[in-house]
Amino acid sequence: MKKSKQFWSFVAASLIAYTVIQVLLNVGVLNDFHSNILIFMSINIMLAVSLHLVIGVTGQFSLGHAGFLAVGAYISAIVTMKLNLPFPVAILAAGVIATIAGLIIGIPSLRLRGDYLAIATLGFAEIIRIVFLNIDYVGGAAGMQVTHLTTWTSAFICLFITIVVIVNFTNSRHGRACISVRENEIASDAMGINTTYYKVLAFAIGAFFAGVAGALYAHNFYIIQPSNFGFLKSIDILIYVVLGGLGSLSGAIVATILLTIVSTFLQNYPETRMIIYSLVLIVVMLYRPKGLMGTMEITDYFKLWRGSKGGSQHDK
Amino acid sequence: MEWLQQLINGISLGSIYALIALGYTMVYGIIKLINFAHGEIFMIGAFIGYYSIAGWGLGFIPALLLSMASCAIIGVLIERIAYKRLRTATRIAALITAIGVSLLIQNGVIYMRGAQPEAYPEVLRNKSFDFFGAQISSQSILILSVSITLMIILQFVVHKTKIGKAMRAVSYDAEAAKLMGINVDNTISATFAIGSALAGAAGVIFGIYYTKIDPLMGIIPGLKAFVAAVLGGIGIIPGAMAGGLVLGVVETFVSALGFSLWRDAAAFVILILILIFKPSGLFGKNTREKV
Numbered sequence: 001m002k003k004s005k006q007f008w009s010f011v012a013a014s015l016i017a018y019t020v021i022q023v024l025l026n027v028g029v030l031n032d033f034h035s036n037i038l039i040f041m042s043i044n045i046m047l048a049v050s051l052h053l054v055i056g057v058t059g060q061f062s063l064g065h066a067g068f069l070a071v072g073a074y075i076s077a078i079v080t081m082k083l084n085l086p087f088p089v090a091i092l093a094a095g096v097i098a099t100i101a102g103l104i105i106g107i108p109s110l111r112l113r114g115d116y117l118a119i120a121t122l123g124f125a126e127i128i129r130i131v132f133l134n135i136d137y138v139g140g141a142a143g144m145q146v147t148h149l150t151t152w153t154s155a156f157i158c159l160f161i162t163i164v165v166i167v168n169f170t171n172s173r174h175g176r177a178c179i180s181v182r183e184n185e186i187a188s189d190a191m192g193i194n195t196t197y198y199k200v201l202a203f204a205i206g207a208f209f210a211g212v213a214g215a216l217y218a219h220n221f222y223i224i225q226p227s228n229f230g231f232l233k234s235i236d237i238l239i240y241v242v243l244g245g246l247g248s249l250s251g252a253i254v255a256t257i258l259l260t261i262v263s264t265f266l267q268n269y270p271e272t273r274m275i276i277y278s279l280v281l282i283v284v285m286l287y288r289p290k291g292l293m294g295t296m297e298i299t300d301y302f303k304l305w306r307g308s309k310g311g312s313q314h315d316k
Numbered sequence: 317m318e319w320l321q322q323l324i325n326g327i328s329l330g331s332i333y334a335l336i337a338l339g340y341t342m343v344y345g346i347i348k349l350i351n352f353a354h355g356e357i358f359m360i361g362a363f364i365g366y367y368s369i370a371g372w373g374l375g376f377i378p379a380l381l382l383s384m385a386s387c388a389i390i391g392v393l394i395e396r397i398a399y400k401r402l403r404t405a406t407r408i409a410a411l412i413t414a415i416g417v418s419l420l421i422q423n424g425v426i427y428m429r430g431a432q433p434e435a436y437p438e439v440l441r442n443k444s445f446d447f448f449g450a451q452i453s454s455q456s457i458l459i460l461s462v463s464i465t466l467m468i469i470l471q472f473v474v475h476k477t478k479i480g481k482a483m484r485a486v487s488y489d490a491e492a493a494k495l496m497g498i499n500v501d502n503t504i505s506a507t508f509a510i511g512s513a514l515a516g517a518a519g520v521i522f523g524i525y526y527t528k529i530d531p532l533m534g535i536i537p538g539l540k541a542f543v544a545a546v547l548g549g550i551g552i553i554p555g556a557m558a559g560g561l562v563l564g565v566v567e568t569f570v571s572a573l574g575f576s577l578w579r580d581a582a583a584f585v586i587l588i589l590i591l592i593f594k595p596s597g598l599f600g601k602n603t604r605e606k607v
Contacts, residue, residue, distance in 0.1 A: 061408050108592045114407050115350050119542065120591050123584035126539075130581040231535065235415060242412055274423040281416035286401050289409035 042155035048240035050209035058202040059182030067125030070229035072214020098211020106203035143225030245291030250298040321450040330564020331463035335518035336541035337556035339511025345551030352414035355538015356421035361519025384513040391512025433530035436523040549597025
């Protein structure tokens with residue numbers, strides 16, 4: 001009851017946000033530069049939210065998210081540019097193939113834990129990048145030409161679906177199983193939860209949305225190159241999730257919005273941007289190892305605020 | 317004698333990986349942290365070597381020693397500032413901090429001197445010797461002799477000295493070592509100092525061998541050295557040496573067979589195979605995790 005109310009208010013709020021921005025775009029208050037930032041922000045939020053499902057909810061430390069982004073980007077580019085199919089088909093194909101890649105990577109490597117999993121996923125992402133680098137069909141190191149098809153509307157629709165699916169997944173029985181894997185894998189295994197199944201499931205869903213984000217990413221630029229999807233891209237996505245709070249969806253979204261704005265303004269000073277990023281990362285980890293918001297959501301803060309004004313705190 | 321030639325090249329490359337891998341393995345063995353900043357210490361070592369040879373006109377051996385000493389200090393500073401607070405934190409927090417430190421060093425160096433690569437000065441004339449039909453350059457001999465000397469010294473330090481004994485005790489059980497009167501903090505610092513000094517030495521000989529260095533050079537050799545450490549069994553010193561050599565030889569043979577673009581993938585394929593089939597590494601024993 002409570003959850004469904006929250007869900008419908010989220011749908012209403014996002015519809016309003018979309019309409020307002022669309023009107024502003026049509027009137028001309030927001031120009032191409034702004035709409036570009038909005039698209040870029042949506043793509044980053046999709047990446048952050050999909051990685052949040054793997055790291056924040058399931059507790060599996062994956063360092064290879066850029067690999068799925070690369071799969072999505074290249075597959076969608078092949079579908080639109082080489083096969084001449086429409087853009088929605090490309091988005092779907094990107095997601096599906098990225099899921100398959102996620103399964104191929106996830107099934108063997110999710111037997112590993114912690115640091116080893118991080119390194120294995122990193123290795124897989126590098127292999128994906130090297131594979132694209134060596135296939136002449138997709139242009140090798142020179143990259144592949146892609147037409148600009150991503151619009152604010154398509155980015156918004158994909159973002160909306162991503163958030164709805166991941167929020168509902170997290171609140172479902174499966175999501176709770178994933179959280180129990182995060183809290184204590186051995187104990188949840190002993191409670192009869194099929195930990196491998198849930199880890200692979202979360203990994204595959206994360207890969208699907210990263211692939212969809214990849215399709216939007218590819219069609220937002222005019223050229224994609226394997227060097228766009230290196231180790232640093234994975235770190236970029238990781239920073240969004242970690243900064244917001246490991247386990248907080250709204251935290252990841254807020255952090256992504258803030259960092260996307262910051263990096264847009266620091267576009268011409270890449271070193272300064274990375275120095276700020278890394279200092280923020282170190283300081284946050286030293287003083288708040290669970291990220292800025294921990295596992296709290298924004299709605300939890302509202303509840304706390306209402307609770308401190310005399311209301312009941314136990315109405316969950 | 318083509319294959320002998322490739323074997324010699326592979327061993328030269330592998331001994332560089334082995335030197336970096338030793339630092340990874342020692343740090344992992346003692347505080348269970350993948351020190352992502354280790355590749356950056358390697359890069360700093362290469363640059364200190366470059367400036368001391370090209371800028372101040374030092375010879376090879378003084379430059380090597382200077383670079384090792386500076387890297388040891390930098391390694392200890394990083395440990396004291398960034399990692400010490402995280403001893404009791406989760407492994408993920410420590411790993412993310414290490415990634416942060418690594419990005420900070422890379423971009424700090426780019427900020428200070430720019431991203432342009434630098435050509436390493438020639439410290440010794442390049443002569444080639446004939447060895448059963450294969451050509452060995454004087455540089456390969458230099459690399460091998462430096463690495464072997466350092467590894468022998470390391471074995472001596474770890475097995476015969478007091479600090480080595482303390483390191484082994486702390487890596488076995490830090491709590492018990494503390495109860496026996498071992499200063500755990502100093503032991504960890506010493507581990508970082510030794511590991512970083514070896515990475516610094518690797519940086520200098522890498523520069524001499526490849527003649528080109530740049531601020532982002534630490535990423536790939538750093539990752540590969542980690543692969544080498546995992547290959548040999550992380551935390552095991554002879555394992556890191558063997559892993560480094562195997563990796564170097566495999567990579568050289570992959571290039572020699574005409575797949576040079578796939579060379580970097582070979583290391584990661586090895587990593588994944590090892591992690592899947594024998595996660596404890598070639599020299600490791602399996603341990604079961606307890607609740």
